Amino acid sequence: MGNKQQFDGMVMVVTGGAAGIGRQIAEQAAWSGCRVAIGDRDADGAQRTADELGAGMRGYSLDVTDETSYREFLDKVTADFGPIDVLVNNAGVMWVGPYNEEPEKATEAMLAVNVLGVIRGVRLVAPMMAERGVGHIITIASAASKLAPPGEATYAATKHAVLGYLTGVREELRGSGVEISAILPAVVDTELARGTATGAAKMLSPDDVAQAVLDAIAKPRFITMIPGYVGPLVAGMGLLPQSIRDLLMRQMVPNQVKAAAEADRSAYQKRAMGA
Template sequence: MAGSIRGLVVAVTGGGAGIGRRIAEHAARAGAIVAVGDRDEQSARDTASALGASARGYPLDVTDEASFRGFLDAVAADLGPIDVLVNNAGVMWVGAFDTEPEQATEAMFAVNVLGVIRGVRLAAPRMRERGRGHIVTIASAASKLAPPGEASYAATKHAVAGYLTGVREELHATGVQISMIMPGVVDTELASGTATGAAKLLSPDQVAQAVVKVIRAPRFVTTVPGYIGPLVAVSGLLPQRIRDRLMRAMVPDQVAASAGADRSDYQKRALG
């Protein structure tokens, strides 16, 4: 039976906008005490202010060890021990692999991989000491697939899936839960100018609802929409040539999709 999240301290990275903001909103609506962390401190505080007295905003750069540690310490001091950490912060560059700037590649690995590792490494031991806690990471369907035009982004999400699989085993029977949410393409600035393939465009609210659901009833992997998981599992049993044909029909070619899109503003802000 699913439990209540009322009164739990839920900390969300990258919570000032997009999916992170919706996660914070849905968690607060369900009765959680919410800590909103974001590199844009003002957006974090604005989001928290909109949620009411049960939320607070904090500056957080997930690529900086001192910043992440300071975030966790401040939340614990202000709101109490963190029950749930939602590793949501993420960035994405889209385009042909041989035109991807080195700075963009490094930024994706710094945020999407090292940021998640840092969050788990800093938060999980505190939870283990208390004998309870939950870390939910927003991964991606790219953790299972690798759309053309998102090679490095997919690599970061594959890395996250591998890391969390190993950590989950280390934390077995400690009371600390590890979960991954793997959505398809979500209607946010990060995905602007990309295509959805055979799947429908998701809303940030759909991802946020999946997060709240998995906090209430922990499970390791949740795909959004749900059929992505079984589809990938079944396709993995097919001969390569048939699998290739299926994936090319289902998975979008983001090189072609983004060719006419102007993602420059987002990529300049997110990737430097």
């Protein structure tokens, strides 16, 4: 991570920042000297988090699936803080279970939040950054951007889509002064992942992801996988014959259909996706 002086006064926006990974990103960023705007569909939760984390924080209502909501959010943030230096696309939802039992509402919600929400944020914020010649957009994707665990087919599809989108936009922004980064964590100990299995990777904490965000700001890089050994492992397996790759993947990547059958995720999935 860079020194504290590097972050002093930096304006950061964190979507889905009222709890979980987003909250930890906001907290670590504020501790490092950033001024942080927390956007969340739970406006009261965003404000409570901002109040709890202290000076330099503000909470706002934000629905990343709604263009008007996003524009109004950005207008309020820039009026309160000034130009945005860092946008962290953190908002995300996940339904887990057999592909043929996934409710249509859950499918639509994952596409709307995980894909269109990220695209909307980039499309609205990157041009403002490019006009100033400086800025950084960081997206919390997932190891599911490279893998596709059983039971998370649509979720993995959304994360594959996001990584593909960011790859193309990054090239379009080359030379503009706008950095694009994607953080790809394995399973993180949050409500979104509750009841899922970790496979061969260790369970991560929200702090691990927050630290990766600050590290990416201090030393920009496009893709950060956590734990760090997952990236080379996935790349290496990609060189193997399909039959051997399948066998290794079944040993390392958790079967979330089985895990979800043994856990009660209904409260989260109903609240997050109405499903």
